[in-house]
Amino acid sequence: MRGKFITFEGIDGAGKSSHVEWLAEWLRSRGLVVQVTREPGGTVLGEKLREMLLNDSMHLETETLLMFAARREHLAQLIEPALARGEWVVCDRFSDATYAYQGGGRGLDRAKFQILERWVHEHVQPDLTLLFDLPLDVARERIVLASRILDRFEQERADFHERVRQAYLERAHAHPSRIQVIDAHNSLDNIRKRLEQIVITNCL
DSSP, rough: OOEEEEEEEEEEEEHHHHHHHHHHHHHHHHOOOOOEEEESOOHHHHHHHHHHHSSSSOOOOHHHHHHHHHEEEEEEIIIHHHHHHOEEEEOOOHHHIIIIIIIIIOOOHHHHHHHHHHEEEEEESEEEEEEEEHHHHHHHHHHHHHHHOOOTTTTTTTHHHHHHHHHHHHHHHOOOEEEEEEEEOOOHHHHHHHHHHHHHHTTT
Protein backbone atom coordinates (compact mmCIF):
# COMPACT_ATOMS: atom_id res chain seq x y z
CA MET A 1 0.00 0.00 0.00
CA ARG A 2 1.12 3.54 -0.74
CA GLY A 3 2.00 5.58 2.31
CA LYS A 4 0.33 8.82 3.34
CA PHE A 5 1.69 12.33 2.77
CA ILE A 6 0.87 14.92 5.46
CA THR A 7 2.00 18.54 5.28
CA PHE A 8 2.07 21.33 7.86
CA GLU A 9 1.48 24.93 6.77
CA GLY A 10 0.99 28.37 8.30
CA ILE A 11 2.43 31.85 8.60
CA ASP A 12 5.70 32.37 10.46
CA GLY A 13 5.01 32.28 14.19
CA ALA A 14 1.91 30.07 13.96
CA GLY A 15 3.68 27.31 15.88
CA LYS A 16 3.26 24.49 13.38
CA SER A 17 6.87 23.30 13.54
CA SER A 18 6.57 22.38 17.23
CA HIS A 19 3.90 19.81 16.29
CA VAL A 20 5.64 18.15 13.32
CA GLU A 21 7.89 15.78 15.30
CA TRP A 22 5.14 15.16 17.84
CA LEU A 23 2.76 13.93 15.12
CA ALA A 24 5.49 11.75 13.63
CA GLU A 25 6.09 10.10 17.02
CA TRP A 26 2.36 9.63 17.51
CA LEU A 27 2.13 7.88 14.14
CA ARG A 28 5.17 5.73 14.94
CA SER A 29 3.50 4.67 18.19
CA ARG A 30 0.77 3.19 15.98
CA GLY A 31 3.32 1.02 14.16
CA LEU A 32 3.89 3.22 11.11
CA VAL A 33 7.22 4.06 9.49
CA VAL A 34 7.42 7.85 9.24
CA GLN A 35 9.82 10.19 7.45
CA VAL A 36 10.01 13.76 8.75
CA THR A 37 11.24 16.41 6.35
CA ARG A 38 10.90 20.09 5.41
CA GLU A 39 10.74 22.55 2.56
CA PRO A 40 12.71 24.10 1.18
CA GLY A 41 15.20 21.37 2.03
CA GLY A 42 14.88 17.66 2.68
CA THR A 43 17.83 16.67 0.47
CA VAL A 44 21.48 17.70 0.24
CA LEU A 45 20.73 19.92 -2.75
CA GLY A 46 17.49 21.15 -1.19
CA GLU A 47 19.28 22.29 1.97
CA LYS A 48 21.81 24.24 -0.10
CA LEU A 49 18.96 25.94 -1.95
CA ARG A 50 17.25 26.60 1.39
CA GLU A 51 20.22 28.65 2.59
CA MET A 52 20.06 30.76 -0.56
CA LEU A 53 16.30 31.19 -0.45
CA LEU A 54 16.17 32.24 3.19
CA ASN A 55 19.12 34.61 3.08
CA ASP A 56 19.88 35.92 -0.42
CA SER A 57 17.87 38.63 -2.16
CA MET A 58 16.64 37.61 -5.62
CA HIS A 59 13.98 38.22 -8.27
CA LEU A 60 10.54 36.82 -7.44
CA GLU A 61 10.53 34.40 -10.38
CA THR A 62 14.05 33.20 -9.50
CA GLU A 63 12.84 32.60 -5.95
CA THR A 64 9.82 30.66 -7.16
CA LEU A 65 11.79 28.55 -9.62
CA LEU A 66 14.34 27.66 -6.94
CA MET A 67 11.51 26.65 -4.60
CA PHE A 68 10.15 24.29 -7.21
CA ALA A 69 13.62 23.02 -8.14
CA ALA A 70 14.22 22.08 -4.51
CA ARG A 71 10.74 20.48 -4.45
CA ARG A 72 11.37 18.39 -7.55
CA GLU A 73 14.58 17.01 -6.01
CA HIS A 74 12.77 16.44 -2.72
CA LEU A 75 10.01 14.48 -4.43
CA ALA A 76 12.43 12.39 -6.49
CA GLN A 77 14.91 11.61 -3.74
CA LEU A 78 12.76 11.31 -0.61
CA ILE A 79 9.00 11.80 -0.80
CA GLU A 80 8.00 9.59 -3.73
CA PRO A 81 10.31 6.64 -2.83
CA ALA A 82 9.11 6.70 0.79
CA LEU A 83 5.44 6.72 -0.22
CA ALA A 84 6.05 3.88 -2.70
CA ARG A 85 7.56 1.81 0.15
CA GLY A 86 4.39 2.33 2.17
CA GLU A 87 5.98 4.82 4.56
CA TRP A 88 4.31 8.00 5.75
CA VAL A 89 5.88 11.39 5.08
CA VAL A 90 5.32 14.35 7.40
CA CYS A 91 6.60 17.54 5.79
CA ASP A 92 6.98 21.05 7.20
CA ARG A 93 5.66 23.09 4.21
CA PHE A 94 5.03 22.10 0.58
CA SER A 95 3.46 23.82 -2.45
CA ASP A 96 0.75 25.56 -0.44
CA ALA A 97 3.58 27.62 1.07
CA THR A 98 4.69 28.73 -2.39
CA TYR A 99 1.12 29.68 -3.23
CA ALA A 100 0.92 31.71 -0.02
CA TYR A 101 4.36 33.31 0.16
CA GLN A 102 5.35 33.83 -3.46
CA GLY A 103 1.76 34.14 -4.72
CA GLY A 104 -0.04 35.89 -1.88
CA GLY A 105 2.88 37.64 -0.22
CA ARG A 106 4.91 38.67 -3.25
CA GLY A 107 2.24 38.74 -5.95
CA LEU A 108 3.38 35.97 -8.29
CA ASP A 109 0.93 35.41 -11.13
CA ARG A 110 -1.29 32.48 -10.05
CA ALA A 111 -1.14 31.06 -13.57
CA LYS A 112 2.65 30.72 -13.33
CA PHE A 113 2.29 28.92 -10.00
CA GLN A 114 -0.24 26.52 -11.50
CA ILE A 115 2.05 25.73 -14.44
CA LEU A 116 4.94 24.91 -12.11
CA GLU A 117 2.73 22.87 -9.79
CA ARG A 118 1.45 20.76 -12.69
CA TRP A 119 4.94 20.34 -14.12
CA VAL A 120 6.70 19.42 -10.87
CA HIS A 121 4.10 17.30 -9.08
CA GLU A 122 0.88 16.98 -11.05
CA HIS A 123 0.22 13.49 -9.64
CA VAL A 124 1.52 14.06 -6.11
CA GLN A 125 -0.51 16.11 -3.64
CA PRO A 126 -0.64 15.78 0.15
CA ASP A 127 -3.29 13.42 1.46
CA LEU A 128 -3.81 15.89 4.30
CA THR A 129 -2.63 19.43 4.97
CA LEU A 130 -2.77 20.91 8.48
CA LEU A 131 -2.97 24.69 8.22
CA PHE A 132 -2.12 26.46 11.47
CA ASP A 133 -3.94 29.78 11.48
CA LEU A 134 -3.30 32.62 13.89
CA PRO A 135 -3.97 36.37 14.01
CA LEU A 136 -0.96 38.21 12.68
CA ASP A 137 -0.27 40.24 15.82
CA VAL A 138 -0.05 37.07 17.92
CA ALA A 139 2.24 35.38 15.40
CA ARG A 140 4.57 38.39 15.29
CA GLU A 141 4.70 38.53 19.08
CA ARG A 142 5.76 34.87 19.19
CA ILE A 143 8.55 35.53 16.71
CA VAL A 144 9.85 38.43 18.80
CA LEU A 145 9.75 36.33 21.98
CA ALA A 146 11.77 33.58 20.26
CA SER A 147 14.78 35.96 20.23
CA ARG A 148 16.52 34.44 17.21
CA ILE A 149 18.00 35.67 13.95
CA LEU A 150 15.20 36.16 11.44
CA ASP A 151 15.38 34.99 7.84
CA ARG A 152 14.43 37.37 5.04
CA PHE A 153 10.82 36.18 4.94
CA GLU A 154 10.35 36.66 8.66
CA GLN A 155 11.81 40.16 8.32
CA GLU A 156 9.08 41.23 5.88
CA ARG A 157 6.56 43.89 6.91
CA ALA A 158 3.22 43.06 8.51
CA ASP A 159 1.23 43.65 5.31
CA PHE A 160 3.28 40.93 3.56
CA HIS A 161 2.44 38.39 6.27
CA GLU A 162 -1.23 39.36 6.24
CA ARG A 163 -1.33 38.69 2.48
CA VAL A 164 0.34 35.33 3.12
CA ARG A 165 -2.27 34.46 5.74
CA GLN A 166 -5.15 35.41 3.47
CA ALA A 167 -3.67 33.38 0.61
CA TYR A 168 -3.46 30.34 2.88
CA LEU A 169 -7.12 30.74 3.86
CA GLU A 170 -8.04 31.20 0.18
CA ARG A 171 -6.22 27.97 -0.64
CA ALA A 172 -8.00 26.16 2.21
CA HIS A 173 -11.36 27.36 0.90
CA ALA A 174 -10.47 26.02 -2.56
CA HIS A 175 -9.38 22.60 -1.21
CA PRO A 176 -11.60 21.90 1.82
CA SER A 177 -11.29 18.11 1.64
CA ARG A 178 -7.48 18.25 1.87
CA ILE A 179 -6.70 21.33 3.97
CA GLN A 180 -7.85 21.36 7.58
CA VAL A 181 -7.54 24.69 9.40
CA ILE A 182 -6.18 24.49 12.97
CA ASP A 183 -6.81 27.27 15.49
CA ALA A 184 -3.18 27.86 16.51
CA HIS A 185 -4.30 30.19 19.30
CA ASN A 186 -5.63 27.16 21.19
CA SER A 187 -3.79 25.35 23.98
CA LEU A 188 -1.09 22.80 23.15
CA ASP A 189 -3.18 19.89 24.46
CA ASN A 190 -6.29 20.94 22.55
CA ILE A 191 -4.32 21.38 19.33
CA ARG A 192 -2.84 17.90 19.64
CA LYS A 193 -6.22 16.34 20.38
CA ARG A 194 -7.54 18.10 17.28
CA LEU A 195 -4.62 16.79 15.21
CA GLU A 196 -5.29 13.23 16.39
CA GLN A 197 -8.97 13.50 15.44
CA ILE A 198 -8.22 14.92 11.99
CA VAL A 199 -5.57 12.30 11.15
CA ILE A 200 -7.73 9.42 12.37
CA THR A 201 -10.71 10.66 10.36
CA ASN A 202 -8.82 11.46 7.16
CA CYS A 203 -5.88 9.05 6.98
CA LEU A 204 -6.26 6.02 9.26
